[in-house]
Amino acid sequence: MNIIVCAKQIVNVTDIRIDKKTNKPVLQGLDNKISDIDKNAVEEAIRVRDEKGGKVTIIMVGPSEATETVKELLAMGADEALLIPWDQDYDYHVVSELLIGGIKKLGDYDIILCGEASLDLFSGQIGPRVAELLDIPQITYAQEIGADDEKVVGDRNLGDSIVTVESSYPVLITVTKEINEPRLPSLMDILGAANKPIEILEADDVVSEVSSPTVETIDITGVSMDRKNIIYEEMPVGEAVSKLVESLGKEGVI
Amino acid sequence: MDFELTDKQKMIKNMVREFAQKEIAPVAEEIDKEEKFPHEIIKKMAPLGLLAVMVPQEYGGAGLDTISYAIVIEEISKECASTGVIASVHNSLVSWPITEFGTKAQKEKFLPILAKGEKIGAFAATEDNAGTDLGALETTAKLDGDEYVINGSKTFITSGKDAEIHIVFAITDKSAGHKGISAFIVDKEKTEGFEVGAIFEKLGIHGSVTSELIFKDMRVPKENLLGEEGDGLKIALATLDGGRLGIAAQALGIAQAALEESIEYSKNRQQFGRPISKFQAIQWKLADMATNIDAARLLLYRACHAKDQGGRFSREAAMAKLFASEAAMEAAVEGVQIHGGYGYIKEYKIERLFRDAKITEIYEGTSEAQRMVISRDILK
Numbered sequence: 001m002n003i004i005v006c007a008k009q010i011v012n013v014t015d016i017r018i019d020k021k022t023n024k025p026v027l028q029g030l031d032n033k034i035s036d037i038d039k040n041a042v043e044e045a046i047r048v049r050d051e052k053g054g055k056v057t058i059i060m061v062g063p064s065e066a067t068e069t070v071k072e073l074l075a076m077g078a079d080e081a082l083l084i085p086w087d088q089d090y091d092y093h094v095v096s097e098l099l100i101g102g103i104k105k106l107g108d109y110d111i112i113l114c115g116e117a118s119l120d121l122f123s124g125q126i127g128p129r130v131a132e133l134l135d136i137p138q139i140t141y142a143q144e145i146g147a148d149d150e151k152v153v154g155d156r157n158l159g160d161s162i163v164t165v166e167s168s169y170p171v172l173i174t175v176t177k178e179i180n181e182p183r184l185p186s187l188m189d190i191l192g193a194a195n196k197p198i199e200i201l202e203a204d205d206v207v208s209e210v211s212s213p214t215v216e217t218i219d220i221t222g223v224s225m226d227r228k229n230i231i232y233e234e235m236p237v238g239e240a241v242s243k244l245v246e247s248l249g250k251e252g253v254i
Numbered sequence: 255m256d257f258e259l260t261d262k263q264k265m266i267k268n269m270v271r272e273f274a275q276k277e278i279a280p281v282a283e284e285i286d287k288e289e290k291f292p293h294e295i296i297k298k299m300a301p302l303g304l305l306a307v308m309v310p311q312e313y314g315g316a317g318l319d320t321i322s323y324a325i326v327i328e329e330i331s332k333e334c335a336s337t338g339v340i341a342s343v344h345n346s347l348v349s350w351p352i353t354e355f356g357t358k359a360q361k362e363k364f365l366p367i368l369a370k371g372e373k374i375g376a377f378a379a380t381e382d383n384a385g386t387d388l389g390a391l392e393t394t395a396k397l398d399g400d401e402y403v404i405n406g407s408k409t410f411i412t413s414g415k416d417a418e419i420h421i422v423f424a425i426t427d428k429s430a431g432h433k434g435i436s437a438f439i440v441d442k443e444k445t446e447g448f449e450v451g452a453i454f455e456k457l458g459i460h461g462s463v464t465s466e467l468i469f470k471d472m473r474v475p476k477e478n479l480l481g482e483e484g485d486g487l488k489i490a491l492a493t494l495d496g497g498r499l500g501i502a503a504q505a506l507g508i509a510q511a512a513l514e515e516s517i518e519y520s521k522n523r524q525q526f527g528r529p530i531s532k533f534q535a536i537q538w539k540l541a542d543m544a545t546n547i548d549a550a551r552l553l554l555y556r557a558c559h560a561k562d563q564g565g566r567f568s569r570e571a572a573m574a575k576l577f578a579s580e581a582a583m584e585a586a587v588e589g590v591q592i593h594g595g596y597g598y599i600k601e602y603k604i605e606r607l608f609r610d611a612k613i614t615e616i617y618e619g620t621s622e623a624q625r626m627v628i629s630r631d632i633l634k
Contacts, residue, residue, distance in 0.1 A: 033268075068261050075265060184273055187303030187316035187326075190265045 001054035001147065002109045003045040005078065006099055006130065007038040009062040009069045010120040018222030025220060034069050037115030039076070039182035041175050045113050046077040046183075048147050055079040057106055061086045061098045067198050075185035075193035082106060082199045084206055090121070091213035096129035101206030103134070111152065112172040116141055127174035138172040139165055143179050257552075259321075266322050270329035273302060282334040285461035286606050291416045292337050292461050300371030304330070304341060309349050313361055314369035320496075320558035324503040331507025332514075335610035336461025338507055339617075342500030343412050344368065348375025348421055351493045352439065355481040364419060364439060373441070376417030377497070378408040378467055379490055385410075386623045388423070388490055389432050393469065395424035397476065402426075402438065404472040407451065410617070414465030415450045418442045422469070423490055426483050435486030439478045447472035458609030495568050496561060497618045498575035502554045505575070505582035505614035509550065512582070512589035512607045513543045519593055519604075530592070539588045546581035553577050569631040576624035579614035586611035 011030040019026050045056040056078040060070055064085035074081060082105070084098050103112065112131075117124035124140075131138035139145070139154035143162070146153045156163045157176050185193070203210050230247060232240050248254045259267065277298055285292050299305055307323040309315020316322075323345065331338030349368050352360055367373050384390040393406025404424050408414070420440045427434035442448050451466030481489055517540060520531035530536050557570035586608040590597035597604045615621045 068264070071261060072265055072268070075269075184269050184302060185265075186301060187266060187269075187307060187318060187322075188311070190262055190269065191316065191318070193265075194262065 001048060001052040001111065002107075003049055003054065003056045003111045003113060004103055004106060004109050005038070005041050005045045005056060005058050005073070006112065006114045006126060007042065007058050007060050007070070007073060008035045008115075008118045008126075009033070009060065009066040010035045010118055013119050023221045023224070025222060032063075032066070032069055034072055035115055035118040035120070037117065037119070037175065037177050039073070039115075040177050040179050041113040041115050042073050042076055042078055043180045043182040044145065044175055045111070047180065048111065048145075052147060052149075054110070057082065057109075059099060059102045059106070060084070061095045061102070063087055064200075067200075070198055071193045071196075072185070074196040074198070075189045076183055077185075077189070078196075080197045080199070082201060084201055084203060086203060089213060089217060091215055092123060092125040092129060093214040094211050096126055096133055097207055097211055098203055099126070099130050100133050101203075102201060103130075105201060105206055110169045110171075111147065112136075112170070114172065114174045116174045116176050124174070127172060131172035134170075134172070136170050136172055137167045138174070139167055140174045141176055142173050143176045145173060145175070145179070259325075263322055263325060266318075267325050267329060269302070270304065270326050271332075273298075273304075274329050274333040278330065278333040278337055282337075283600075283603075283606070285334060285336055287460075287600075289455075289460040289463065291413070291463045292334070292340070293416070295334075295337055296340065296371050296374065299330075299341065300369070303369075305344055305371045306349055306365070306369030307345055309345075309353055309365050309369055313353070313365035315349070315365065320499060320561045321555050324499060324506075324554055324558050327500050327503035328507040328510065331504040332511040334461065335504055335508050335607075336459045338504040339459055339462050339501070339613075340374070340413050342497065342504055343377055344375040346496045346500040347377035347493055348419060350496050351421060351437070351480060351489055354492070355437075355485065355489050356439075357477075359477065360439060360480070364441075368419060373418035373443075374413055374416055375419045375421070376411050376413045377493070378411050378414070378420045378422045378440075380408060380410045381406070382409055386620060388435070388487060391423060391425055391435060393422070393424040394428075395426050395436060395438065395474075397426075398473075400476050401473045402476065402479065404438065404440075404447075404469045404474055406469055408467040408469075409451075410454070411465055411467055412462050412617070414467050415453060415463050420467070421480065421493075422467075422474075423486050426486075430484060432487045433484045435490070436483050437480040437486045437489045438474050439480055440472070440474055441478075445472055445474060457612060458606070459613055491568075494618055495566075495571045498571040498624075499554065499558055499561065501614055501618045502550070502557070502571075502574040502578035505578040505611070506547065506550055506554060508607050508611050508614065509543070509547045509578070509582040509585040512585035512604060512611070513540070513547055515602070515604045515607070516540060516543065516585075516589045516592045519596075519602075523594075536592055539592060543581075543585045543588055546577075546584060550574070550578035550581040568627055572619070572624040572627035572631075575614075575619065576621050576628070579611075580621060582611040582614050 058081040061084045070081045114127035142154040143157040144155040303316040306315030311317040395402040395404045426436040447470045449468040454464045553574040557574040560567035560570045589604045
């Protein structure tokens with residue numbers, strides 16, 4: 001069973017702060033990491049491979065220095081990786097095309113696994129786009145999958161219901177974080193990851209022409225959470241409530 | 255010269271940090287409160303290689319460098335200093351001397367067991383009248399046929415009650431003075447005459463369960479002699495040089511945790527209409543803490559590097575241990591001060607850090623003993 005996992009490097013989103021003067025997120029100096037749910041996808045890939053045999057290949061479109069974070073996935077147990085360096089703006093269509101170009105270079109596959117969405121942009125578009133462009137079936141939001149020789153069964157978590165679906169191979173599956181608990185690599189695994197291959201192919205090597213971005217990012221700004229600091233001096237409760245309601249009305253809250 | 259960790263070291267830091275936050279942090283308070291030896295955590299550390307960081311791979315270890323080891327102990331100690339010292343003793347005071355001075359048979363017999371965490375290690379040197387002055391040991395070992403008969407007692411033994419593999423120091427030839435001390439590997443389970451004495455109630459590191467050990471006609475097979483007869487003091491001093499790196503790393507973890515707790519608290523605690531982090535009095539405390547921690551880390555990494563280069567590193571280790579432990583104490587004291595009244599109650603982590611920090615200035619050589627080592631080296 002050949003399994004490809006699409007992974008993304010993101011900044012540690014919990015450390016992002018908003019510059020008070022510019023109201024823009026400060027992204028410099030933050031630690032990089034693999035988007036959390038992508039680790040669930042890798043864990044699931046390793047589980048299926050250990051059960052059915054085959055290999056797990058990581059594919060990433062991301063910064064050229066991302067080999068460092070890719071090694072974490074190799075330490076977890078993936079067998080090899082392909083990195084397509086891409087330092088330009090992250091456009092879903094462009095990235096999907098680059099991923100498909102890379103996947104085609106990797107040869108035959110049975111399952112492509114993705115996290116349901118990345119923790120930074122959380123659009124959830126990459127998995128479905130890749131499946132559509134490859135013209136293969138997709139199972140999104142899988143919280144459990146069972147792979148046998150002929151077919152794969154996935155439980156899709158749709159929030160208010162669980163839908164069980166079945167697909168032939170090849171198939172693309174996006175997983176939710178509930179599907180498993182990603183393993184921590186041991187010190188020995190970390191040492192071993194250094195000897196696993198990371199192939200680097202430039203964008204030009206995987207697509208004949210890089211498409212133009214389909215989405216234009218006009219601006220990214222922080223959500224303003226400034227407090228009004230209105231203090232009501234001591235007064236009868238009824239009067240205070242009226243004043244509060246009046247103020248909330250003026251602010252358009254109620 | 256490069257001040258960056260290698261890719262591997264960064265991955266190790268991330269892995270151990272994630273492990274410590276996930277598995278240790280949620281139970282650290284309970285370990286402290288109930289003075290409970292963290293058996294469950296130790297069991298989870300073994301498959302990750304954290305109990306045999308520097309042990310060669312042929313004996314089941316990771317065979318890593320000493321900076322990686324320091325990173326492991328720092329990250330564990332950030333969440334629980336008790337688990338940090340248990341791991342430090344296990345790695346650097348037990349597995350290391352067996353790796354360095356043991357016979358092939360001893361390495362094959364004991365190192366894999368220690369690496370898998372099947373048995374925990376302890377270092378039994380200190381006695382009532384012999385701490386910094388190891389030459390004053392009173393425990394004796396006499397050869398009787400194929401066994402040594404050991405009599406005496408040990409005190410302040412980290413993991414003493416729960417450990418199974420003890421490195422025990424005893425006098426084999428009183429007339430030879432310092433050259434009459436020998437070291438033995440003692441497997442508690444297989445040894446008659448090995449008793450655990452009093453368990454000490456301590457100020458901090460409650461989870462490391464410190465105890466007395468009593469040896470009454472304890473019979474240890476001759477093949478468990480570590481090194482040659484009379485090598486004991488040499489083994490102890492060389493081992494403690496490495497051990498000090500572990501304690502420096504533990505101290506660094508405590509200091510780093512105190513700083514992070516203080517930063518977080520000072521950003522959230524409002525007084526006079528703004529966070530207390532906006533006051534210069536708090537800012538200067540935090541700046542001093544951060545500077546000391548950085549300096550301690552650099553001294554520690556330099557000492558680890560010196561160890562990996564081979565040759566003596568006593569002065570570097572003593573400087574790292576001295577500075578890191580005093581940085582930890584200072585960070586804990588100032589951390590409590592920044593927390594004000596809340597720092598004095600058990601609900602806040604800084605209270606535990608304050609109690610845990612003090613021991614780093616005492617065990618594996620007091621600050622005074624470190625200054626002695628350093629001054630001897632610079633005045634020779």
